[in-house]
Amino acid sequence: MSNLNPVSSKLAPPVRWLTLAAGWVMLAYALALTLEILGRKLFNTSFKGIDELGGFVLAIGATIGASYAVAQRSHTRVDVFLVRFSRPTQRLLNTLAAVCFAAFAVFAAWRGVSVLMETIEFGSTATNLEQPLWIPQLGWVLGLLMLALIASAFAVHAVWLLLNKRPELNVWYGPFSAREELAAELAELKARGTARPD
16 A cells, blocks of 8 residues: 555645745745835835735735645644544544535635635725735635645545545545654655764
8 A cells, every 4th residue: 555645646746836936935025024124124215015915925825835735734633532433433534524624625715716706896906006906816716726626636535535445545634643744754854865874
């Protein structure tokens, strides 16, 4: 039995690149915000709309980051009671968790699209930047749609595994065990070349 989820292996790489791009954008915003603070304190000048821009960057980055966390199985789950149940019950609960998260993600994407359509209908603009508000909202909605797509793909896969009584379900859709987390950390350190030799 492979520890590599086939759905995750296909979806994670492109989302990883988007996450890295979002990280660079956040870094650029942090530098701009630093210059804004220095400019206000030292030169009594300010960048127009820097606070609004931060809200846009945060909203878009959050949806992309959440998508990557789903693809990497990195969202926090409390497993205090889960590990005490039998394997079949764990499979059922892990599938239920995947389906519930997918339902939430689809609902969030649906509401996001509704907000975007209302913004376009009323021609709303940003307060300080005075640009059409649909432009940053489009990035936010695309992030929500990506989250819904990934979560739905995982939910469908989990249901298929459950119906076929496949033991991989708990490995691919259950929370990480302490041993798995340790192994992942050691593998990452080794990949970076910072692991201590045995």
